[in-house]
Amino acid sequence: MNRAIFTTLLVVCAALSARSAELAFTANGEAEYDDNVFREENHTNDDVLFRLRPGVRIYEDHGDDLNFSAAYEAPVEFSVDNSSEFDEVDHVGYGYFNYHVNNQVEVFGSDNYGYLRSTLRWEGIDTDALALSRGTPVFNDQRDRVKTNDGTIGTTYRFSPRTVGRIAGSSSFFDSSRQDRARVWSAGGTADMQYKLTLKHQVGAGAGYTYQNFGDRTDIPGSATDTYRVFGSWRWLISETLSFDLTAGPAYLETKQQDAAQFRNSPTFPYTLLAAQQISPEFGFLRKDGSVFSGPIGPGSLLVASFDNPPNSTPGPVSTNCGSVAGFPVAVGCRGNVIIDSSTDPSTVNGIVASSTAVRNINAQGKKDSEVTGFVDAVLTQRWTPNLATALRYSRQQGDASGLGGTVIADSVSLSNTWDFWERWQLGFRGDWVRRTSAFDIAQTYDIVNGQIIPGGGIALAGRSGTAANSTHKVDIDTDSWGVAARITHQLFKTTSIYGQVRYDEQNSRRNTLGGASDFENFLATVGVRHVFEPIPLW
Structure with a gap:
């Protein structure tokens, strides 16, 4: 189901190539020093990595009614000291479309798919100061093979110049090759209305539902969570260069865990x-x-x-x-x-x-639990000059902690700056802090x-x-992670850029909690070059 959205985007975009679409090939090469390649708390190993990232993209971004993009990349990573662990090809796909049916109706969709080593899934620092959630690290998976997919499809309807309604459905998928991670998938939808009160103020309200399913993982039976939420929104254009966006409201979460197997055979040792x-x-x-x-x-x-x-x-x-x-x-x-x-x-x-042993579970019953909480997304954006922007974001949302052990509540704070300080030069900085805690007793x-x-x-x-x-003893998640990164980019030519980046990340879990096995410290230093070949008109 999850990959179907991205496949549909590819087919639709290719079929519409006659509408002045273009085809572009990209190439990216990187050299990176990693002081903890397996993201372990102890027994750390450093390494030098070389990465190639060829890609292809078909797109139309100047259409009157339809704009779309569908891209595919195949990252290849080579290691100096751990070649047997890292020398593999990954697969990344992403796409979107916007279709203006008429002056009132617009249909949109997007999808991101990855089949890759977990530590390759983050692109690094964002160049867009407003996009603070992308690239924030989640629980690290020690370079296991993972599949991820996030898709959204929806429509907006303009009732009047001041009133807009939106309905959207979304799904997500995560699967890891590690036995201590569950396969997680979710599906849900939201509906909301936005009304422009004045030139500076916009308000709205909406409701949403999400179903989240965790498969079995080692020692923890699977569970399912239903989430119901209502929310209000407010956008305030404080000045020509300063804005504040807020979405907040209560949520009711309910989970039910499966019973464990009462009888099984397991390795004795x-x-x-x-x-x-x-x-x-x-x-x-x-x-x-x-x-x-x-x-x-x-x-x-x-x-x-x-x-x-x-x-x-x-x-x-x-x-x-x-x-x-x-x-x-x-x-x-x-x-x-x-x-x-x-x-x-x-x-x-x-x-x-x-050697194996027959094991009998004398108390195999799963748990049921519920929680009332609040979800928040607040963003303060300041554009100091046409070339310098800063954004500060706080978010409290539902998460899956990469299948570690049931639904979590994630509180995060992000700070991002982008500065075009010279002609063809850009400096980016960001910092992230995330705290994840279990929503239920499982x-x-x-x-x-x-x-x-x-x-x-x-x-x-x-x-x-x-x-x-x-x-339920010692079966909770209580983890803090934070990171800082800086990146400098120079646009050598119109289609070629070089960059350097440094990043430090750290994760710490409370004693005797599930995230403890994933705690780590990590420093990365990366240099790279990116080239976009001349687009090829398809019509």
Whole structure:
């Protein structure tokens, strides 16, 4: 359904190429230093990346009744130190159309689609001071493969020169290759009216509905959220260069979570598969005998969790490596600290992978919850000179936190500046702060573990005991993320520009919350060149 909107845009735009459309090819090349390529809190790796971004666009932007654009890009990324992880082709598509049926009716639509590595989805700093929400980082996914799609279609009707009505429908989709992220899709619609009171004041009101669906993810059953909202809007042209826009109103959210499976088979010993790599002693991983692991490992090696830290051949009465819920050590609370190398100990690796346990959930019921809150979008825009603009934005909206664990409420503040300080030179700056908190209490399945000797003997690992239960304990999201970026662009020629950009991002989660595994600090320095080839008339 989500890709259908973008496909339709491509077909419609191509079919209408006879209406003075043009075809343009683009090329973008970048070199980038990244001090934390996997966006990890610990065990960070830096790298130098080279990126090519060829693209094609068909468009008509001077039509009397119809304007449209449909574009496709295929980013390719090459890594100096992590080529096996990064050398892949991504796919990005985006398009829009506006059709003036007559003097009263206009139909519009837009869609953005991506099949890519998560860290490639952000273009960097925006050049439009008014577009503050685009490019704001969400929960990072450590360069997993993701699919995203956001589409909107709607119509406006001019009842009079002062009164305009609008109806719009939208959908969104997110899917990650990580097991600790849920597939999320949503669909909804809004209807509103705008009335121009005076030359300086415009007011409006509307209502909306959104359905948001989360699939199952590791340990957390899926859920669905219904959101009903009403809102008012006000636009105030304070002066010729200063304006204020506000949309705000109450919202009622209701969620229902699915029940977990009561019976299932799971690996006895929780493990993570590792690629062939060099393990540094700074990582702090251990061997079976408790010594620090240092050196290369083979493909298919395992990272497992000992019941005690340091590992013991006989499990102690209380785990010193696994967190607990209601006094019971649980699998999700165990820290992976022991590496089993496939190149030197394949029998133990095979034994761990082959071992499974029947698990019974003694409390598999999902949760129901509701919430009354308010959604806000406020923007203050100042154009200091024809070449310098600043915008400050505050937003409180519903979000999905990249499928981390149910519906969230996201509060964000953004500041953006663009300055054409010299002929063909532009300087951009922006800062973003976002806080995401869970909208509801949802249940997570906790597998109780005990100390079990691994196949072949040696040490006691944290192994599933065969009992599990659902609990809302430590199943919330409470994360702050912020970033600052600066970008300078020089227009070498009419169709060629070069740019340099630096960016710093940081994410921090409250202790024992779901976002903790995604916390990171990251610095990026990028230089690039972009060229747009001469458009080709299609008629």
